[in-house]
């Protein structure tokens with residue numbers, strides 16, 4: 001397997017009473033044949049021309065029986081085909097030299113049957129000898145005549161000319177002929193019936209089509225597919241044996257034919273010379289391109305010539321002197337063929353169905369193995385199957401409890417379970433994010449502190465208690481009501497901040513803004529002070545307000561259209577800065593007031609923070625001083641040797657007081673420091689709140705300004721677009737531009753393809769023209785359809 005092999009070439013000489021002993025001589029090894037041409041044998045042969053040739057082959061079959069021929073030529077090829085190697089046996093030679101006799105034989109006489117029936121016999125005999133394998137046999141019989149393909153096994157061959165022409169198709173599996181019937185045969189007899197039917201068809205066809213059967217090539221193919229009968233074997237092998245009876249190789253000049261016959265002869269010579277070209281290319285190690293597609297014969301035999309095949313050539317020759325010239329040319333062909341090396345290889349394929357079955361078996365076994373393993377290390381019963389809904393729901397509840405803190409740990413049971421735990425984490429997270437978003441969107445209505453009617457209504461509904469605490473507020477998870485607490489306890493403050501953070505981060509992810517929740521926080525941290533924005537609904541999608549961060553409070557140019565009744569427009573819009581002042585006093589007065597209030601709170605907090613910082617620094621200085629004094633006392637005491645007395649530590653009063661003072665100072669320091677930290681956090685929140693109020697103010701101003709004074713440009717554009725476009729209409733310039741596109745494509749092709757293959761110009765021309773035609777047709781059809789609509 002895989003080793004290089006030469007094409008086996010044999011010569012078979014047709015028996016004759018008139019054998020040219022003087023001209024044809026066999027070597028003693030029965031492997032060589034010498035030809036001697038008498039100089040005056042035919043006219044035109046000049047003296048200085050070569051007269052002697054010696055051909056070395058793999059065997060010369062002289063007076064050989066059909067039996068011997070089969071043994072020598074075909075037996076190994078056929079037997080190797082059953083092991084997965086493709087095989088090709090070809091008979092070449094001039095008409096009447098015995099190609100058909102060798103290949104098919106005399107069908108009326110069993111002893112004289114040829115390679116074909118014998119090969120079928122061997123195949124079926126070998127199948128019987130291999131009960132371990134299920135081997136299928138399929139047969140096809142193709143005739144190539146005048147570059148046309150004929151199926152010699154079609155049920156009704158040559159009925160008229162309307163039969164769909166067969167085509168040669170190439171894919172990854174190799175070559176096959178589309179439209180050629182391939183017949184499954186389970187026994188020898190069926191195979192023979194097919195063979196005879198084919199032979200009959202060949203004769204009938206020759207008759208009805210008035211064609212010379214010696215001028216056609218016939219390819220009889222046996223396809224084998226061997227599956228092991230043991231289920232575990234996933235691989236199976238395929239192979240095919242091509243038995244080729246070539247057309248007569250005689251030269252055109254000699255036949256002297258004209259008209260139809262001439263045409264035939266030309267074809268035959270052509271396809272045979274293409275075969276020869278392909279073979280020369282195959283024999284040349286330096287050539288990597290083999291011209292297989294020049295004619296139907298070589299194309300159909302592409303994967304059966306050279307390559308991974310066992311290949312045999314039988315050259316049939318006459319033994320008579322009169323045919324010596326043709327004999328010589330046939331022998332030359334044979335010696336060229338001998339140079340071709342092939343690399344026979346087994347065609348292995350994989351049985352997908354069997355692979356799946358085997359994998360299933362393997363899986364079941366591994367599961368059993370796992371069960372055994374679990375019981376050995378006494379693990380609780382674990383199933384490794386995909387989880388069902390109940391199991392997934394259980395994991396979901398575990399994860400929820402874990403997140404709430406009611407479940408300490410989630411025990412690891414299996415890989416699948418861990419994966420599901422992570423999955424449920426993700427599910428819960430995204431659910432929470434959605435909940436938060438929709439809650440804010442739907443329910444987060446803030447109430448003005450002066451709106452006593454609403455507040456009392458809410459009190460009645462029991463959502464907030466008399467002090468303004470949210471009912472169920474301690475449950476940090478539920479954030480359904482956006483009522484601003486009127487006062488807060490310090491513990492809740494931290495929690496509220498935490499929740500707020502989560503909320504705002506999840507909102508940010510969704511691209512929303514959260515000015516109101518920030519505001520809420522602010523109220524939380526400023527205890528009795530309430531800040532309320534007069535906004536009825538939080539628009540989470542409002543990214544405009546989020547994008548525009550400004551440090552100063554100057555209006556910017558923007559255009560955000562809104563669907564509201566517009567006041568009458570003045571002819572020239574006032575300057576934005578002026579308009580902004582108006583806006584702040586009128587329509588934007590409420591938000592401006594809130595903005596100012598928030599800013600005041602921020603400033604107040606900043607002031608307090610700076611005071612606290614000063615205070616901390618003072619305490620720190622005092623601590624340092626006290627520490628120094630204490631150290632001084634200690635060193636004094638050590639010097640006086642009063643340190644130890646009867647194992648007791650004695651501290652004098654001054655030192656004791658210093659220690660007390662230091663302790664108190666440290667306490668103060670800590671508490672002030674804590675205050676400062678809280679203040680800083682509040683400042684941060686207030687700052688964001690102020691920023692957001694500012695943005696809101698600017699945004700509302702922008703909207704108001706644009707509504708009141710500006711007509712957006714894109715609206716103008718829309719309005720100016722006339723009614724010239726109607727549905728279903730193809731703009732004229734589209735139709736014209738199709739051709740231009742194609743022209744571009746063509747010049748691109750020219751640039752890329754032409755330098756390499758100048759021969760391709762007609763091809764590309766034709767291709768582009770076809771595409772143009774198709775495009776034009778498509779456009780026309782589109783127009784028609786549009787009209788019909």
Ligand code: ADP
Nearest residue numbers: 014015094095096097098099100101102214316
């Ligand atoms: P080809 O197919 O090459 O044109 P055929 O196989 O048809 O030639 O042979 C022509 C004739 O010669 C046939 O009648 C055939 O039976 C006969 N013939 C050819 N070779 C032999 C052979 N080796 N022994 C006996 N008869 C043969």
Ligand code: MG
Nearest residue numbers: 099100101214
């Ligand atoms: Mg023949």
